[in-house]
Amino acid sequence: MSDNVIVLAGGLSHERDVSLRSGRRVAQALREAGVLVAEADVTASLLATLDASSGAVVFPVLHGGAGEDGALREVFDLLGVAYVGSDGSASRIAFDKAVSTPLIARAGVLTPRQIALPQSVFRELGAGRLVDALIAAIGFPMMIKPARGGSALGCTKVTDAAGLPAAVVTAFSYGDVAIVEEFIEGIEVAVTVLDLGDGPEALPAVQIQPRSGVYDYTARYTAGETRFVAPAELPDDVTEACAAMALTAHRVLALRDLSRTDLIVRDGVPVFLEVNVAPGMTETSLLPLAIEAADGSFSDVCARLVARARERGSADRS
């Protein structure tokens, strides 16, 4: 039995580049903690790699596609491979905003008004009447986004009827289901939840201030494009409400080890946007910033997550 870790990054998704950057950062952090690390991509040789490294823990740092939608995690469970993070079914639900948002709303969390529709519905029923109905139901400004996917890819803020069709077509370039939801104006905040063995805990909220005003792909992954304030400069009761919301999302969706909830504080009240089971780990990502704000060490947290996954794997086998 080996004590090594396989950091899994890359994959075939629109967020491959981000994943590779996250993967390198996690691998480096684990090496600093003295862990033996191998880095792997999702390829035809992955299963052979896993077979050859019996006892290794997988640290998936895949964004989008099979890495985040639970498919690969299902495979790890099937093969009895221990891994960091949520299991397959929880990931599948969390990754799909059209599924996870209503579940979170049912738990009493404030979410934006949202409608999710697949491409085929527009094609078969005609877009005109549906577009009118969407405008009547949601109103402007609205956000259009792919139901599955991250890094703000395919997301557009729409302020009038003329911009709506093109925004929906853009969302459909990234996936089959588009979400049309109420745009929430306010302070953008992310709350990381970590469970290192003593139950889920919310880390300090990170406040996001993109230079351009829009937290898009460039603002997310270009150093200096976004100002992060950690801990967020919010009143204590608001900070507590944000933390509670992230913990509720983590619990309601039965997430494990780590998650990141993105939300908007509107007039002092947090509104849920989404929860990520594979949060970004790049130099400009929110989760590492939150750990720093909590006076923690990213390297130490990664190593403890691995240790926890390893214990879980041993318990499952015994």
Place this chain on the structure above:
Amino acid sequence: MTVSAVRALFSVANRPEVVSLAGGMPNIADLPLAELGESFNQLVRGNGIQAMQYGSGQGELFMREKICEVMAEEAIAANPDDVVITCGSQQALDLVTRIFVDPGDVVLCEAPSYVGAMGTFNSYQARIHHVAMDEHGLVPQALAQAIVALRAAGQKVKFLYTIPNFNNPTGITQPLERRRELLAVAREYGLLVVEDNPYGLLTIEGDPLAAMRSMDDEVIYLGSFSKTFAPGFRVGWVLAPHAVRERLVIAQEAAVLSPPVFSQFAIANYLENFDWRGQIDTFRSMYAARRDAMLDGLASFMPPGTTWTTPNGGFFVWVTLPEGLDSQALLPRAVTERVAFVPGTAFYADGFGSRNMRLSYCFPTPERIVEGCRRLGKAITDELDMHATFGLGTDVARHRPVSGPAPNVT
């Protein structure tokens, strides 16, 4: 889609499942590697002390002499004294821009032009002005008008940058008569011409055309071994009139002291001891099969309203999409279908090119190229379908210029 999101999407191009029609990497798999290895072995044993030492800032004389032999293939008569060796022709472009361009000066180039050249011009804060092309390349009247209009507006026009053979990205070639006309315009207005010719020897049908430099000694000529041999050596060159050459040598010494000496020994050794002309013929037939595969694939799978160029060499085909489509918006859908291309906007400094895309046929096998065209055809058809469903108009999108893929993207 943001600029960095476009560039990030190219990282999927290197995945084996994706047919990449995005990169510009030459296919060097057919080089005689075992024989080359043996020959490099002898080079180190016999000449290692010189080959691994500093060299001349201008480049080694034996290399410059060999380069004159190579340039003779395209009718250029040159003196080795007027050649400066550079780290790929990309560095030649950098040195030429460095000595001629002050911030705010204008560089004229084709509409569209090579994204890597525009990156260099931008890094020296040049203003890039595109000149219209037709099926024979740059339009001489448009060139004259641009010079007159820019000078009337008080702008300093420093040089014309042109790729007369198989222009990157369009694949269009200037016929001999067009070259003469353009040179006549340049002479009339006292405009310097920089001719970039990485692909000339990779002409598919017929012999390579005479270079512009062969018609006018004042032309600054950029050449490269990257496509005719291998790009990893990073050996290119610039052939320039005497006065310019002296400044280039000083600039080159300031930049890198001496261009890669070992690479020059290796390439000179290859040119001396291998059938390099035969190897170029092999490359030509290999690329001919790939070009034909792409033209067949496009004819089979592109929806009506799509047009494309038919290059007689080089690496690229330039596609114009049906009205209303935006190649940058199409890229994520294409990636979902597992095919990659470079959006046309990468090749314009002014946000044009949204209806265009550059497809490269240099790296994938002919079978993969046809499959790539099939996937691309599906992505375009699906996008058209969505546009029809939502009744989207034919407005032309304007984008901020995007950068191209990194050089090691397949």
